[in-house]
Amino acid sequence: MIFSKLAAPLAAILAVATAQRPATPQSTEVIDGIKFIKSGPRVLLPKDEYELKFARDALNRLKTRLGPDGLLDLLQPDIQEADAFWHDIIDKSSSSLYVSADGRVIGFFPNMTALDFAAWSQSPLADKANNAANPEHYFKRTEEVSPGVLRAEILEGWGGVTTHFTVPDYTTPPDKEKHGMLRELPEFPIQAAGSKVLADGTDAVFGVLHISVRDVPGEEHGEEQDGIEVYASVWYGDAIDDDHLEAERQHIVVEIINMSMQAQKDIENGDFKPPTAQ
Ligand SMILES: *[C@@H]1O[C@H](CO)[C@@H](O)[C@H](O)[C@H]1NC(C)=O
Ligand SMILES: CC(=O)N[C@H]1CO[C@H](CO)[C@@H](O)[C@@H]1O
Numbered sequence: 001m002i003f004s005k006l007a008a009p010l011a012a013i014l015a016v017a018t019a020q021r022p023a024t025p026q027s028t029e030v031i032d033g034i035k036f037i038k039s040g041p042r043v044l045l046p047k048d049e050y051e052l053k054f055a056r057d058a059l060n061r062l063k064t065r066l067g068p069d070g071l072l073d074l075l076q077p078d079i080q081e082a083d084a085f086w087h088d089i090i091d092k093s094s095s096s097l098y099v100s101a102d103g104r105v106i107g108f109f110p111n112m113t114a115l116d117f118a119a120w121s122q123s124p125l126a127d128k129a130n131n132a133a134n135p136e137h138y139f140k141r142t143e144e145v146s147p148g149v150l151r152a153e154i155l156e157g158w159g160g161v162t163t164h165f166t167v168p169d170y171t172t173p174p175d176k177e178k179h180g181m182l183r184e185l186p187e188f189p190i191q192a193a194g195s196k197v198l199a200d201g202t203d204a205v206f207g208v209l210h211i212s213v214r215d216v217p218g219e220e221h222g223e224e225q226d227g228i229e230v231y232a233s234v235w236y237g238d239a240i241d242d243d244h245l246e247a248e249r250q251h252i253v254v255e256i257i258n259m260s261m262q263a264q265k266d267i268e269n270g271d272f273k274p275p276t277a278q
Helices: 002-020 047-074 076-092 114-121 124-133 242-268
Strands: 026-031 034-039 098-107 137-146 149-158 161-171 190-198 205-216 227-237
Touching (some): 047 076, 047 137, 047 149, 076 149, 076 161, 076 190, 076 205, 076 227, 114 190, 114 205, 124 137, 124 242, 227 242
Antiparallel strands (some): 026 034, 098 227, 149 161
16 A cells, blocks of 8 residues: 555656656767767767767968978978888889879869869869868968969878978870870870979979869769769889778878869858859
8 A cells, every 4th residue: 555655746746757868869989899878978870970070170370370480390300200201112112113103083062063173173262171171181382383284282181191392394285295194094184193292302203193173974983963973093112011002092082082072162152253153
């Protein structure tokens, strides 16, 4: 009897308590072989997705505060290591054999053709977007040295090789006599290429950059709208090992996606007037 008298109010109290505290969603993930059951956040995502957002915010803050010259000073030890790395690759490579790190990405954008993306890539908006396009981008400053020839100064890493270099002769179309290793790629109507030159005072050419863009019919990929394909290659002496090339392939993919997303945004919000809209 006593129990049943108590039980009713107790059940009511418990019911209220439960109603006030909605069931907490949990999510399970396994990281490095260890299982974690986590709850708390309103939005439950894999731990790395939270961490990536925080890392982007922190990197953006640091890069912005330091600025190009601050980053150049701070990263001097890494840059000197990279200079030694590249001189070693140049010395050990055979003079006529080159290997490339290649990355290709097709994206389907509502407001951008291949020509639009190419034009955006050579605009000041591309330099502005550069640092956010990849965590290992520290700065890129570009000037037009003569009509159609761009000179870029860049500080950037690939898998930790943090290199300060210039691309003094970036031209459309590529100079395929000067850079005999470049692929022809006749299916890509828009192409540009230039040398990668160490900024350590030696003017050593350690690589050649080749970027090609084309429109891709949507139906080839079951898409309603047409896409654009960006095909980027960086050529090095054959002494480079594949782990370096792999880091660079991954870097290229991140960069193409982030840059093209920013280009689409700049066109969409009117900051960039695409040539095909004129
Ligand atoms: C971008 O594409 C969308 C979808 O086709 C269209 O509604 C919009 O007007 C376009 N914006 C610009 C700036 O062209
Ligand atoms: C570092 C950085 O800002 N990267 C951007 C790459 O693109 C994603 C969208 O996929 C942005 O969220 C990132 O901010």
